[in-house]
Amino acid sequence: MSSNLSHNLILETALSVDGITDYIKELLEEDANLTQVWVYGEVSSASQHPKGLFFTLQDSEGTASIRCVVWGNLVKELVQMPKKGEQVLVLGSLSVFQQRGEYQLRVWQALPAGEGLQALRFQQLRNRLQAEGLFDEERKRSLPPHPQTIAVVTSPQAAAWGDIQKTLKQRYPGLQVLLSPAIVQGEQAPDSIVAAIARVEKDSRAQVIILGRGGGSVEDLACFNDERVVRAIAFSSIPIVTGIGHERDESLADLAADFAAHTPTAAAEIVVPELADLIIEHQERVVQLQTLINQQIQREGSRLLLLRNRLRRLQIDRDIEEKGRSLSWLQQRLIQATNQQFETANQRCQLLQQKLATLDPKSVLQRGYAVVRNQAECIVKSGEGLQVGEELLIQLGKGKVKVEVREVLKDLKPQRRRGRRG
Template sequence: MQLPGFSDALSVSALSVYLKEWLETNDMLQDVRVYGEVSNCKTYPSGHCYFTLKDSGAQMNCVFFKQARQRTAAPPLRDGMGIAVYGRISFYERDGKLQLYVESVEPLGMGLLFARLEQLKTRLEAEGLFDPERKRALPERPEVIGIVTSPQAAALRDMARVLRQRYPLARVILSPALVQGEGAPDSIAAALDVLNEHGEAEVIIVGRGGGSIEELWAFNEEVVVRAIARSSVPVISGVGHETDFTLADFVADQRASTPTAAATAVVPNIEDLRLELLDRQQELTSLLEERIEAFGEQLADIQRELERFSPMGRIDSYRQQLDDLTERMQTHTRHLLSLRGERLRGIALQLQSLSPLLTIARGYAVVHRDGDQRLVTSVQQVEVGDDLHIQVADGDIVARVSEIGREL
């Protein structure tokens, strides 16, 4: 039914269906292992069992259908029993409840194992082994990574694949260890100590794949917790699945949900580093271009200053002044020459007007004594027998004095 004014609202049924579908399409929630203590256990005539699984901090409604109980030959459940269950999470629409639908049960006793675990956790926590202040940051780009796990474990192959794909620059050192069963806690602690003594690893992954609570129990043992605590290099734990928690997770410098997630967290993605490097390169290029442009402007300013104070500028100025002076001198000289030429022409005209040649041209002659070239203007200057040089208008006449006539 759609109500007026509520076109964008969901009905309770629609929201319940959505939640159910969302939960049932989440792969992680469809394959979970959870441990805790049984409470409020009721088995109905139908054979279906309903109970609450709880620990000190939370509780979960559980349904164990008859078919699943018969298929796995599960033991009868009782309040106070410690168990680990495997199943899936879904939403019960009618009651609006989130429920764990159990597929199998592994008994852990009547909560004694968990009671011992809580006591150990409380004691170690009181010593400060789980304090956040103890947590160390993982190296950003480790060159050597240590791994503590079983050499035969699929988790090792997964971690190696992730490390190789994400950050092939890192070198991996495997410190093999038993990760479940008798002797596993001491083996894990010894493998951690070996990596610390070796001294090359910059970070250590302690990991194994998922399993039952018993299979993961080695990572709850005190010897493992103390080995992680005394490690001189940071330790990241990757034990089990997302929902699995061990004391190793609390003491480690960082906890990852799975071994694969631990490998992902411990190294950067080389593709991201390449992109970062390209960004830095572009940034550096831009900075260099800006600096070069700034230096170019400074150089241009300095060049202008040098040109302003350069002697070449003064020389060019002097050259121009010299050219101006030269032009002025040439103009003045031409003017003087013109004036002197005019004056000379005037003198020449005067000389021409006084020239004896004009006199000669009118029928007179100029007489020189041939011996000393003295001009003869009087008969007193010659004697009979003197040779004379007579210049007339159209030539010269050589004559000898044979007679001298004097005016009375």
């Protein structure tokens, strides 16, 4: 019973969403300090609308921002038209947009206040990185025509992840898609994106990386102008395609990437071909190949017919028969000449064998002759120079004999007979 009473008391004192919004609206819009206030800041984004001009002011460090609106005809009364990157001094009053629960500054007038610090820093960073060659076209790498694995660096909760998956699946079924999750908004985003790219490189399976994020304000996309992210993209070993938001202006990440698209969906369309287009191209190539083959067959058929007619005119059959008889006669002559040469050569070989047998020292020894050698194994051809007691080796037809010189006899030449004179 007591719990029901307390619950009813809470309901009686509780405010509705509309009630608390009205209360906040009354506090802000009736505060004398906020009904007419000058605000100084840098224009971080600006867009023209039929109802008026919408832009965002932020401080020089980018730590605070406020939405501003200039309604209707008041736009023409502005001394300075707010442009992105410029610093302005605006006069207006605070109001509450109840449908979103947001407060905004209704601007009546805008005055110039010099170049924005953030825009100046952005330009200085861009010039420095450009001087290093990080945006040069020579650094850009071509994408593989038929990648098998693609890595996506984005937030798993972002709509961009779903758009990329859907597009890749529709265009190129069977593709392996890897997610390297990253924070893509806020102060932690740059380090998170750099780490996500490094993970893909270490994994080494992907042939292409898509760095994607859906639409957002300039403040939301500030991480893609961070120097750490730009360098990670420029020095990646894997080609990177960016699909960042719907802003017209290019981010520094876009300039460093190998290819840049305006949306995550467009980035997915860049990295893979359309399967239906590939099928059509293949069918066209098949038709072209068939046409070329048919043309070649027709040309060769005509050429064959021409040669056939020429052969008939030349009476090739008779020529072949005559050439055959001529070849047969030449073959017989060649065989006869070859046989004669072989017989002559055979006879010559037999004659040479007989001469060799006659000259063979062993044959001489078999006839009763002997070969005498001294101790130096030199053949002794004369008794001169031999000494008594010297050992000699005599080679016979069969076997060898060692002898000792007992006496060296002089060679007695026979005297010639003198004829009688008459």
